[in-house]
Amino acid sequence: MIETTALTKTFGRTHAVDEVTLSTGQGVIGLLGPNGAGKTTLLRMAATVLAPDSGELRLLGLDPTRATERVEIRRRLGYLPQNPGLYPGFTPYDMVDYVAVLKEHTDRAWRQQEARRVLEAVELTDVMHKRIRSLSGGMRQRVALACALVGDPDLLVLDEPANGLDPDQRLRLRSLLSQSSTVLMSTHNISEVSALCQRVYVMFDGRVRFTGTPADLASLAVGRVWEDERQDPQAIRSWLTSTGTYRHLGHPPNGAQVVDPTLDDGYLLLARKEHT
Amino acid sequence: MSSHHTAWHADDSDLATYLAGRTPTVLAASLESHLIGCADCRSRLGALSDVAERDRAWDRLADAVDRPSRSPWIVRSAIATPLMVQAAAMAVLLVGLVPLLAATAWGDRGLVTLLVLAPLAPVAAVALAYRDTSDPSGEMGLAAPVAGLRLVALRALLVAAVAMPIAVGVLLGVDRWIGDVPLRLAFAWCLPGLALAALVLLAGTTRLDPAYVAVAASSGWAFLIGVIVVAERSVRLDLFADAIAGPAVQGVALVVAAAAVVTTVVRRDAVSYRRTA
Numbered sequence: 058m059i060e061t062t063a064l065t066k067t068f069g070r071t072h073a074v075d076e077v078t079l080s081t082g083q084g085v086i087g088l089l090g091p092n093g094a095g096k097t098t099l100l101r102m103a104a105t106v107l108a109p110d111s112g113e114l115r116l117l118g119l120d121p122t123r124a125t126e127r128v129e130i131r132r133r134l135g136y137l138p139q140n141p142g143l144y145p146g147f148t149p150y151d152m153v154d155y156v157a158v159l160k161e162h163t164d165r166a167w168r169q170q171e172a173r174r175v176l177e178a179v180e181l182t183d184v185m186h187k188r189i190r191s192l193s194g195g196m197r198q199r200v201a202l203a204c205a206l207v208g209d210p211d212l213l214v215l216d217e218p219a220n221g222l223d224p225d226q227r228l229r230l231r232s233l234l235s236q237s238s239t240v241l242m243s244t245h246n247i248s249e250v251s252a253l254c255q256r257v258y259v260m261f262d263g264r265v266r267f268t269g270t271p272a273d274l275a276s277l278a279v280g281r282v283w284e285d286e287r288q289d290p291q292a293i294r295s296w297l298t299s300t301g302t303y304r305h306l307g308h309p310p311n312g313a314q315v316v317d318p319t320l321d322d323g324y325l326l327l328a329r330k331e332h333t
Numbered sequence: 334m335s336s337h338h339t340a341w342h343a344d345d346s347d348l349a350t351y352l353a354g355r356t357p358t359v360l361a362a363s364l365e366s367h368l369i370g371c372a373d374c375r376s377r378l379g380a381l382s383d384v385a386e387r388d389r390a391w392d393r394l395a396d397a398v399d400r401p402s403r404s405p406w407i408v409r410s411a412i413a414t415p416l417m418v419q420a421a422a423m424a425v426l427l428v429g430l431v432p433l434l435a436a437t438a439w440g441d442r443g444l445v446t447l448l449v450l451a452p453l454a455p456v457a458a459v460a461l462a463y464r465d466t467s468d469p470s471g472e473m474g475l476a477a478p479v480a481g482l483r484l485v486a487l488r489a490l491l492v493a494a495v496a497m498p499i500a501v502g503v504l505l506g507v508d509r510w511i512g513d514v515p516l517r518l519a520f521a522w523c524l525p526g527l528a529l530a531a532l533v534l535l536a537g538t539t540r541l542d543p544a545y546v547a548v549a550a551s552s553g554w555a556f557l558i559g560v561i562v563v564a565e566r567s568v569r570l571d572l573f574a575d576a577i578a579g580p581a582v583q584g585v586a587l588v589v590a591a592a593a594v595v596t597t598v599v600r601r602d603a604v605s606y607r608r609t610a
Contacts, residue, residue: 104476108606124602131478142471156470159477159484204473214476 058083058212058239059103064112066098073098075263076112081241085234087254087271088243089324095263096243097139097216103241104136104214117212132161135210137218141201145190149181149200152189156204175203178233180226194221202230215242219249250274251320259327267327271320278318278326283309293329343367343374348381423457425496449555451500452526453547458492459485459533460547481605482597485537493530497523521578524586529554531593538600 059081066074074095088096101107102114105121117133119126143152153172162168176185179199189197198221205213213234219227231253234240244250250257251271259267259274267274284302288295292305306326309315343351343364350356351364368375468474479487501519529550536546561576576582597604 101472106472106475106606108602122602124605127605128478131476131480134476136473136476138472140471141473142469144469147469152469156473156477159470159474159479161478201473204470 058117059086059241060113060115062113064099064102064114065110066095066102066107067110072263074102074109077260077263077265079258079265079268081239081256083239084255085237085240085242085253087250087257088241088260089245089247089250089257090243090260091328094260096260098263099260100214100216100241100243101138104134104138105130106136106138130212132208133211135205135207135213137201137205137213137215139216141197141204143189143197143200145188147189148186149176149189149192149196149203150185152200153203153207157207160208162208171207175206178206179203180229195223195226198222199226202233206233211238213237213240213242215240217243217245219244219246247320247324259324261328274323274327275318275320276323278306278322280315281309281326282306282318282322283313283315285314289313294325341367342371343377345377345381348374348378352378352382421458421461421492421495423461425454425492425499449558451522452529452554453551454496454500455489455493455526455530456533456547456551458496459489459530459537460543461488461492475606482601485534485604489530489534497526517574517578521574521583524583524590525554525577528586528589528593531590531597535593535597535600538597538603 059079061080062078063076064074064078065072065076077095077099088099090096098107102109103116105116105127108122114121116130119130121127121130144155147155150172153175154168157168157171162171172185173182176182179202181196181199181203184192184196189200192200198218202215202218205215215234218234219230222230227249231249234242234253242254254271257267257269257271257274258265267277283289283305284298285305286302288297288303289305289307289310291307291310293307295303295305298304304316305313306322306329347356347360347364351361356364368378470477474480474484500522505519529547532550533543533547536543561573
């Protein structure tokens, strides 16, 4: 559904996305990485909002650099940007209706049904006629998500969709995304990756440094995680857990109590390698 | 209504009358108050009601509450928010009100003002069409199929379609300008205006800010009018008619407009994407 070959985007001298090659199938695909890793730039290219400088990009089997194919992609695309520009004077209903117009849905009756459907999906029917300016941050995020869902798109590109959502809403989001065909989403929340994503890409400095399943990412730290009551200065990373013991990453000393790694362990180990 | 031990229950006939909306107001209020606390009567009321008709009633209510804007979709995509309406209104006012006031205040000099300002209508329309800050959907709108030249052209055309006839009408509507010369002049600015607007449209396919290009193009046009005034040392209408409506200015305007539009269409990809980081 999303294929890139040596995809590159630069801003001045900064290589925001640097020769990224990836190929995803259907399902929920997670993009992990620290701030400035290039996740948002990659997503904006996948959403046809930014043009690549070089390399190839194919979305839903189509080439977005060709005008006619780009329009076809956009007809089948839902996009949630990092900072959705929601007009505060609109109601959620107006906002969804406006986005439906931009998505070429000229039939009013269809737009009416679709607005109800997507607003119900994000549980905003109670407030759909209130001004967006009066809604909480989490509700605004759900309005933007509802806009992305208009027309039941084949490809959803979501930049940190769980931003501002409470735990209950995050569960609802998981359920929603699991029903979608293909979702490319960035997140800082590793537990979401583990719960949602069939595949995960980890980016550092504009490049993809890891590709695999969430289990693969966790397995990077097999035999590299141990716990002790005292902090080990030899560990490359250590932190105090809620049980009062220290969890360490690195080469365990003889006799250390090695434990099963989590997705966080795998990610932190990868991040540490990238910066040493 | 019948009493049962300490509580009373509504008769079926009372409930049927209530459903039909024929219960007197005071009795209906009493019945409604009872129904709130009596599950048995609520259940009997539900059994008596026509489910299909009830569903239709809910649908009618939802249709009335959730009805999308009645505006045609073209208008909705062009002037959906007050900001967008203000932008469009500004373009219309530029040619409608200002030249009229100028002509009223300064007579023939008002014509010069009008000639300076009239072509700004399409220029302003195009420049405003590029303003992404006024689009209520922000970056989401860029990922929509109508984004790009289609949306910009639609917004510009809608504003220009309102503003340009007003500009022509203002010229024709003022008594003192009725006659051969004003009629020529009334339409003579259209092609130069189109050329300037097309240049601004073209600017949108580059890294230049269309708003600045609009100001530069408008200043250039004003300078040209100024040159004519200085060269002829007069603001006589016939001189302007010869200069502006003449084949030289009209020909150049036509060529510039055509070239800019063709180049814009060729470079339309640049409008389709986000223009800045």
